[in-house]
Amino acid sequence: MEDVADFFAAQKFQIAIANLARRLSDDTLSFETNKQFIPFILSALAFFKTNPHDFDVTCQFNIKLIGDRFYSDISDSRIDEVGIENIFTSCYRFLSELAFYKDGNFPGNVAYEVHRTLEKIQYEASEIPARVKNQLVYADNFMPVALAKSYLNKADFGLIKSFDEKHSGLGKVVEELNTKLEASKKEVGALHDALKNYENAFNFVGLHKGFNDIARSKRRSSYLSICIMAVLACLMILPFLWKIWHVVNNESSSAFNTELFMAFLGYDLLLLYFFRVVFQGYKSVKGQLVQLDLRKAVCQFIQSYADYAVKIKGSNPALLEKFESLVFSGIVANEENIPSTFDGVEQLAKLFEKIRAP
Template identity: 30%
Template sequence: MGFSFVSESFQNALDRLFETAQKNLNSKDDETKNWANKVRSLKEFFTNRTLEYLDINLHETKKWNLFDVSQLADSIIANDLLHLKYGALSFYVYLKEWEFRRGIKENEQHNPIVRSFYDFIYTEKNQRYLEFKTHYDFVDELPFVICGEIYSDSKLSEIRNFLEEKDFSDFNSFVETNTTTFEMIKKWEESFDEKKQAVLDLEKRLEESKQTYDFVLLNKGFKELYEQKKAELKERRNGYSSFGATLAITPLLLIIFSFIGFWLKGEETLKYLLYVMFPVSTFMLIILYFVRVSLQHVRSVQSQMMQLELRMTLCQFIHNYAEDSEKLHKKNAAGFEKFENIIFSPLVSSDDKIPTTFDGMEQLAKLVSEFRK
């Protein structure tokens, strides 16, 4: 006929059983005390949700009224020790079919309370097997009963007959083909990963080459500008030398011609010298002015060449500017700011200090006006 785990009578019987266990937790009789503690430890297990699951899935246990705690005899209930023993052995049957149905192996049971309960029941089984032989034998035969239930299912028989009637040679061939295909795909994936890594390595090398090349181009630009300034310095020095030579030769020639004139003409030569002195003096002042301008140009070009040499030296010192600029800024912001100011600032020249030709002519004009006065 069977029983139900969700019936009111079963719930009331559970409550009476747990009350008996609670009452004997500190019993003077050690045996009663031990059984009371084991039964009381499973109280949290029997929730409404668990009872519903047991009622749906424990088909074999429900067939036997022997395991229904609500149908225990009054003589058993009146004896606290027997009441606890029958209740605990019924729990043992419930838990075992529950585990078999869910596929939980005994060595995989992680609930310490359940494991402790099993250990206690196994000890009692070894010592007093005959007292609850029916319960123990039922649990031992339960796996075979459940397996027989599964294999005798009509749906399983239909599936088995269907598999026996069908020819699965094509399916086996398909599986073998798929296995070969999967192996090829796996090899392709491994080859793809290798090629992907090779491409990433090439990308990294190209990026490094690009950064190096960019810095080389910057250095090359500085070198080309340096060569231009070098040629310009040579031209400026030649101009400076020409003006300097003219400034030195002019008075010397004047002195030589004066001696020759004095030797040939005597004192009359002095009269001509007075007429020649003013234009020669003006000419020498003009040449002196251009000597000064040429000297300033030479110094300016030399200063720019020194700045270019400094930039080329810094380019050789820092190669990964595009990649390392952020790191360098964080480590030494002030120092790297000075580096950028040097590299990317315009060349400093002395153009503001070089007098223009027009300014020089104004100065000569003022000098001539002073002589007239």
């Protein structure tokens, strides 16, 4: 709520109502007045003293109309019957305005006490003089209409009316938004299904990538093994090609050279041994690649398999044991079938011993 100027909370007003309350409580008035006026005025002054901010906020209508006159009446040092009647009617109007804006359902609440005080006066209105009763009739019947009109003419309510006029087609806008929302829900559903497929395809993506990196390294090793075997094969047939070329171009020299033949034979056997070693390594790498490809394939369908198994069999702690034993098992290299270098040297030594034996 917007800030309002102090009227009831002003120090001069509080001093004035304190002085008036003291004077009325002395019961030394020099004139006759209605017995209901003084208790009602004292009750109203007590409300003004204990709840000044509530009256400042809610009673702006009467503050503007009769505020100055009311302050003049309560601060007048000479109090007569007409002055008491004016103070009574002014207090009644201020309390009626607060009761119009505020509801109180519990004892002790200022609005509840104000309602009770007003009702007491209304029940005994027959004893009030006609000139004062007319003011009460205005406060009870006509002032609420004036208060409502004042509220409706406020700038804030004008904004509400302007908003209602400008956005009279809001229902149509809401309907369009609902249509777009339904279409968006369908799109989101389609995207959800697509993402579910991607989840199944790329689940265990980290593990799949690790296997793929290992497989890439193994493939480079297999390519290198093929190149080495090709080089060894060329080196193995090179002596025979050289001998054929030499025989073709030197027909007169047909003598058999035993030492050269043995050198060629030993050279080819040595190359053959290394060729066999490289070939066994190549076969081992190919076996490992097959196992890695199997693991990558398993990583692509295991999520769907696990979901399906859970739905069919229920929760089972040993559900993925076979999968884990397959994926996380060591890669078999079959090294027991690959001959060592020293084994080859021993075989060559035995061959030379047999040749040299008489």
